[in-house]
Amino acid sequence: MGNLDRARLKLYLVTDSTGMTQDLFLSRVEAAIRGGVTILQLREKDKTTREYLELAIKVHEITKKYNVPLIIDDRIDVAMAIDAEGVHLGQSDMPVDIARKLLGKEKIIGATTKTVLKALEAERNGADYLGVGAIYPTTTKVKTVLTSVDTLREICEAVSLPVNAIGGLNKDNIDILQGVPISGICVVSAIMKADDSEAAAKELFQRILA
Template sequence: MKNLEEKLRLYLVTNSDGLEESVFLRKIEEAIKGGVTIVQIREKDRSTREYIELATKVHEITRRYDVPLIVDDRIDVAMAVGAEGVHLGQSDMPVKMARDILGENVIIGATTKTVEQAREAYESGADYLGVGAIYPTTTKVKTVLTSVDTLKDICASAPIPANAIGGLAKDNLQILKGAPVAGICVVSAIMKAEDTKEAAAGLRRAYEELAV
């Protein structure tokens, strides 16, 4: 995708836990209005059919705002709903295999925690990297902390954009100062906010101030 780096600036990873579907969808739309530039739908516990049904509704929203939709883990779901991309962790389908299946026009992101993983992801055809967790997270995803020094090394090791992820919030982004990341990935700082639009706007401002 052209200008992918710009699209990565404020990357929302969704969490529907405890939310009625209408509230969940409204939060995503409000977050986009507040400045989210890309959305990843992440559903670990839904059946394939339920995942497809929800992803279809999310995609209707993201398309309206020309925001790419990335599906976490599930290449089949991404293909079924015509999502713009998939994001793969270290225990998911290998990036090279996913690239062979999806072709060149689908965005593929890869979670990396080491320079070696970053280089392998790049050489296998990944378009961007998600690096972290920078801080401990409250999501159900198992996390291993990544130092900012390692983040900087990863950014230097692969010529594709890298985003920081893991416990990031408006008031703790300073830790990333000097790291040449394309953007930040957030879950709780937006999904758990009372005012989703303002939370996204605040994060966008804080990141852009950091990047100056």
């Protein structure tokens, strides 16, 4: 539905601004994109709508400069307000089919799924890609339910949509995904908490599906 090339999902960064000044956060986002991030999701669970909006505008300026799609986590209103390329919806967020009606055919809609049943439902309802996990426990402020690599493989085989693995993934543990037909990986801490986000992204990019 949305304009999403499968290759765009190879290295998907989900942001985490915890404990950072805005300048540091924005510089890490830009460094990560320089290092090879192919799509970026802005995730802010604790900001007010206005704060989220103001940050999204600044992040979008960066992503547009590098022609990287910006996905807004959860908040369709923020995505529409800044004309972001898409949204990502968790299982407790707005249903995909309703989001599609609001956003139209051109925008990218991603959905988090943990079972084959939910994956098929998201595909039927108009999702463009799926995020499946958590493969490993994570340090982000999101409730995580672990998903086995076998379930990830089953979801990949059940749907025609591109599927990304998410949850605690880093350069030292992504080998567990070898042979699973994913389109890419979603990472947070492996890049956002790295001292050198550009180098961290570069190393991850080279190791994915190598």
